[in-house]
Amino acid sequence: MSEQTSQTSAEHQRPVETPDVPVLAMRNIRKVFPGVVALKDVDFDVAPGEVHALLGENGAGKSTLIKIIAGVYPRDGGTMEVAGEEVDFSGPADAIARGIKVVYQELDLVPHLSVAENVSLGAYPRTKRGFVDFPALRQRARTLLGELGLQIDPETMLGELRVAEQQLVEIARALSRQARLIVMDEPTSALSPAEIDNLFAVIERLNRRGVAIVYVSHKLDEIYRIADRVTVFRDGQRVVTARVTETKPRDLVRWMVGRDLEELYPKTPGLLGMPLLEVRGVTGSGLQDLSFTVCAGEVVGVFGLMGAGINTIGRVLFGASARDAGLVAVSGQPIRPNIPRDAIRKGLGLLTESRKDDGLVLPLSVRSNMTLASLDRFTDWTWIRGREETRAASDYVKRLSIRTPSLRQRIRYLSGGNQQKVLMARWLLRQRQLKVLMLSEPTRGVDVGSKAEIYRLIDEMAHTGMGILFMSTEIPEILGIADRILVMREGRITASFARDDATQDRLIEAATSDATSTEAESTPSLREHEAETAWKR
């Protein structure tokens, strides 16, 4: 079915779908960065009380559109109307004044202020004498949080809340400014399933009040759960706008990628070899008595909800977080706790879950980032053989099809998916010494096309006889690529499934059963640990 027809049909449907004046109507929006047309004559509108999903690969133009909506970028062409009035934002303050609020992944809240203060940030109620009216401040926060159905004490320090709760505070803050359109940029990327349910309940409440949501996400299942309409972008153009109920996931992916993705998970059966990674009774940083083995050629998936400790595993085994007890060995060689260098020498690699925090060195070039862990390969006594280093790096740029203008480009200017591939290359460059590669959520914030490539790489590495430990909070990918799946809850392994026995329901059950009773006791320790590492930074 052609994309044109669906595009035009969406045009025709609009009056039917939006009986009221659209909250936001954008026509022929054009945005040109010198050298790149980021948006090409894009139409986009949002009806009151609807959830409009925005889909597209990294670099398709979603973020540019959001920034134009938020008043961060001026547009280079086209018109923009908010509730029927033509507008021209000269900055984010204008957008907020018109009732448009963007909730970014990195929340702009102040951790050392109370929830109440954060809700009214920038617009505190005042007493007659001009001082802050604290009772009114707290009252306003309580009302707004209540309207969203949230039980958050307005006097808590924001920093003490979980990310999910902080996000809801940000939404309450938008309401305090009479928002009629809230843009959410990948709001669930750090949330557990229960927290996602909660967020969706809040979104429904907002819709009933007539607040419209623009929902940006890579996760198709969420779009089917929550969105009324979906707009897909590719290469700066709108491919289609359609009612979600009239589309199939397969269509969405095709519109996004521009071709059929034959197989997202190219899992091919391989031979298992000797045990490579042995973990016995490992305890520390919130983990309790972990024991398992990864064999050569095996992909072991570790599934758990947010806070279950799956991202701590890699860090603890690798020595980046404290290990208090237990044994870790690679090919029979024990690894000393808390010394990443020792782990690397003995053949471990770790792709950390947070690219920004402990993966990328932002001021440095693509090449330097890539060879950071393998420089000794290119070093004679003490001199770096620059040419050889460059050759190896450019080889990986080609092999992983990393999109960068040059090796000397600073890595901060690459898209998330490409940054992630550079970090994978950092370990692949150690292929000769690397025996076990641990990956913590390697596809978080990565678009569908790059995801498929990352899965393909993982499969390929396993075939060369490497052991892979793959930590993820997303069930489909775990089911898709793992030979064996361990499930974690509260820092313990609660179940282990062979590939053929694992189903979504079983994994969820093992990850959640009687979670409520013990959640309270395990979360603080993990959080304390995180606070400690944050402080060290």
Place this chain on the structure above:
Amino acid sequence: MEALGDDSRLAGATLNRRPAWQRWLVPLARHEEVSLFVLFLVVSGFFAVLEPGARRGGTYLDLLRDASPNLIAAVGLTLLLLCGEFDLSIGAMLAFTGVVTVSVFNATDNMWLGILAGLLTGPLVGFINGYLVTFQGMNSLMTTLGMMFALRGLVYVWTNKTPIVDENGFRDFTRLYQAEIGPVPVPGILSLILIAVVYVVMTRTQFGRNIYAIGGNPTAARVSGIRVERTKLLLFVLSGTTAAIAGLVVASQTGTGYFDAGVQGFELIVIASAVLGGVSLAGGEGRLVSAMLGVLILGMTGKGMRLMNVHITQQLVVTGIVMLIAVYLHGARKRLLESDRRSS
């Protein structure tokens, strides 16, 4: 593919909208060293117009001599800044090293012993700073600030605030500052050698590369197998050592251990010079040669004013203003490059 052609035409159009002067500046701005060198030429040109004395070639050789303590100390300090740490104790080190050196001269009547003792103060103090910062997790700003007061106080107590004069009058020692090899002053040669060696280390070795990684993101560096603490400790030792060498140069100027050497914000001027040369205070960004040009720009400002007999208090005002202008230009350059980057 018709669409692609459309894009590139558009891109060309936007590029041409850029004012002509900006297009001229972009290639200049892209090379940090070149733009700093141009700034240096502007400053020297300014003085050359106003003051005949600044037109002689010898003035620039003198500048090399005058600025050598700053150049030498800036080498160690720049590396420390690059890895994300500070050293405020280098001004007090200047006095400490000088006083120790000359005191040992007088106590032993042996020049080499004195120089050795003076040189050893550097790694010693640097090691203490580094140990406290890296292994005790103390903040480097506060640690070295404490060290600065402690050392200065120690020097005052020791000397009773009187200069310690070299009783032997070692001529060889004062030649360190005053002599020339060919036309070039010895301390200038010393600085250039040091800069050259460290430059090669920074650009060609793993150690140099690691410094940038540590400054850019210490946790990422650690997880990539770099020994962050050890490297930082070493850099503190290096910073102490270059400060001690600078201290020797200052002491050899007069053959005196002067208790107030470097008291007028030597450490801050060196930090400012490095930052003026584009070294980021957050670490991870900056180049050694640029930092050295930063030292020379501030050095030339001082030198020019001394030639014009500007009063010392007024010199301070002008130096401050030059610094502000330079930092402004640095920011303007970054913005220009950033807007240009989008077009490439």
